[in-house]
Amino acid sequence: MEQQHIIDRFISYIKVDTQSDPESETTPSTEKQWDLVNQLVEELKQIGLEDVTVDDNAYIMATLPSNVEHDVPTIGFVSHFDTSPDFSGTNVNPQIIENYDGGDIVLNKEENIILSPNYFEDLLLYKGQTLITTDGKTLLGADDKAGITEIVSAMEYLIKHPEIKHGKIRIGFTPDEEIGRGAHKFDVEKFSADWAYTMDGSQIGELEYENFNAAGAKLIFKGKSVHPGYAKGKMINSLLLANKFIAKLPKKEVPEKTTGYEGFFHVHTVSGSIEETEVQLIIRDHSMKKFKKRKKLVEKLAKKINKKYAKKFGEDIVVCEINDQYFNMREKVEPVKYIVDVAEEAMKDLGITPIIKAIRGGTDGSQLSYMGLPCPNIFAGGHNFHGKYEYVPAESIVKATEVIVKIAELTAQKAAEGSLK
Numbered sequence: 455m456e457q458q459h460i461i462d463r464f465i466s467y468i469k470v471d472t473q474s475d476p477e478s479e480t481t482p483s484t485e486k487q488w489d490l491v492n493q494l495v496e497e498l499k500q501i502g503l504e505d506v507t508v509d510d511n512a513y514i515m516a517t518l519p520s521n522v523e524h525d526v527p528t529i530g531f532v533s534h535f536d537t538s539p540d541f542s543g544t545n546v547n548p549q550i551i552e553n554y555d556g557g558d559i560v561l562n563k564e565e566n567i568i569l570s571p572n573y574f575e576d577l578l579l580y581k582g583q584t585l586i587t588t589d590g591k592t593l594l595g596a597d598d599k600a601g602i603t604e605i606v607s608a609m610e611y612l613i614k615h616p617e618i619k620h621g622k623i624r625i626g627f628t629p630d631e632e633i634g635r636g637a638h639k640f641d642v643e644k645f646s647a648d649w650a651y652t653m654d655g656s657q658i659g660e661l662e663y664e665n666f667n668a669a670g671a672k673l674i675f676k677g678k679s680v681h682p683g684y685a686k687g688k689m690i691n692s693l694l695l696a697n698k699f700i701a702k703l704p705k706k707e708v709p710e711k712t713t714g715y716e717g718f719f720h721v722h723t724v725s726g727s728i729e730e731t732e733v734q735l736i737i738r739d740h741s742m743k744k745f746k747k748r749k750k751l752v753e754k755l756a757k758k759i760n761k762k763y764a765k766k767f768g769e770d771i772v773v774c775e776i777n778d779q780y781f782n783m784r785e786k787v788e789p790v791k792y793i794v795d796v797a798e799e800a801m802k803d804l805g806i807t808p809i810i811k812a813i814r815g816g817t818d819g820s821q822l823s824y825m826g827l828p829c830p831n832i833f834a835g836g837h838n839f840h841g842k843y844e845y846v847p848a849e850s851i852v853k854a855t856e857v858i859v860k861i862a863e864l865t866a867q868k869a870a871e872g873s874l875k
């Protein structure tokens with residue numbers, strides 16, 4: 455594969471500002487995402503893909519037809535073209551560091567912004583490689599334009615190399631993943647693949663099919679404001695009630711003290727005054743059983759406070775609302791575990807050590823899996839997403855492209871052997 459060609463493609467994508475906006479209610483959330491959508495649609499047609507479509511919500515789909523006679527399941531590859539609202543994506547000005555020597559990289563001299571392996575040890579994995587970094591003023595957008603680059607480049611490669619046998623492949627590019635809506639309007643029926651992979655992981659080798667079960671809770675504590683000089687036995691301070699509730703949550707089960715499969719409660723917003731205080735938290739756990747227990751605990755604590763104040767306040771003094779956000783895709787992927795095995799085998803064939811671990815978050819793939827499209831996540835190659843220290847080794851983008859090609863090839867082979875199970 456031609457690295458320079460792939461880098462050029464990647465740069466043509468990151469130059470287009472596609473930042474999404476959580477405040478917007480439209481899809482795509484920002485008009486400017488269309489700029490890249492239009493560019494991609496043209497490119498997909500130009501490299502020779504079929505059924506290139508884009509719907510009113512900017513979801514792009516396209517097909518690479520099968521080039522074999524026998525039946526092969528249709529596989530899909532998915533990534534998102536928006537970038538995070540956390541950091542600017544305007545005027546991305548990438549720097550290419552060839553043959554990285556393992557030292558500090560000056561991103562911005564005037565502002566003394568340094569990308570250093572003393573802090574970001576991962577850099578040392580890529581000594582001797584070609585790194586693509588920011589100029590310290592924007593994010594890079596490797597999340598997830600690296601994924602888009604890999605999918606387009608793999609399709610182009612397969613078209614140019616008809617000797618590589620594969621079944622039908624569907625590709626899908628989505629807006630608004632960074633604001634949690636990438637899968638919301640994804641037309642799984644229209645996509646009509648048997649399974650898919652999101653190319654949206656980080657370090658080379660990552661392969662993920664487990665993620666958190668997730669819920670958000672909002673509690674509104676009420677109070678009674680009375681002149682503080684005459685408040686004895688009358689005032690109820692909702693701030694202190696909220697504080698009591700927070701203090702009852704398990705102190706060690708917070709994001710900053712948990713890792714691996716350990717779940718948590720994360721209080722992220724508290725705002726209010728005497729009369730009313732709102733507390734918002736998120737609840738996360740890989741285990742469904744523990745996840746349910748966590749939600750129960752929040753409800754139980756709220757109930758206790760209500761019981762205590764029933765007489766004095768007359769009505770429920772705290773109202774608790776819990777909403778599920780997404781679920782662990784493992785439940786949907788495990789029954790078709792061979793879709794993970796194929797990806798793992800593809801990596802090993804290419805000399806990549808698979809890193810299989812549970813995601814401490816969610817992916818579009820977890821939502822898609824529950825919409826009927828089982829969808830593990832594969833590395834796209836970038837590091838330090840959503841900020842100025844974001845970087846991606848060109849070699850990782852090329853490797854991920856090769857993984858896509860290999861998965862297509864292996865799937866067709868295994869289908870012929872009848873060993874896809």
Ligand SMILES: [Zn+2]
Pocket residue numbers: 534597598631654
């Ligand atoms: Zn992403």
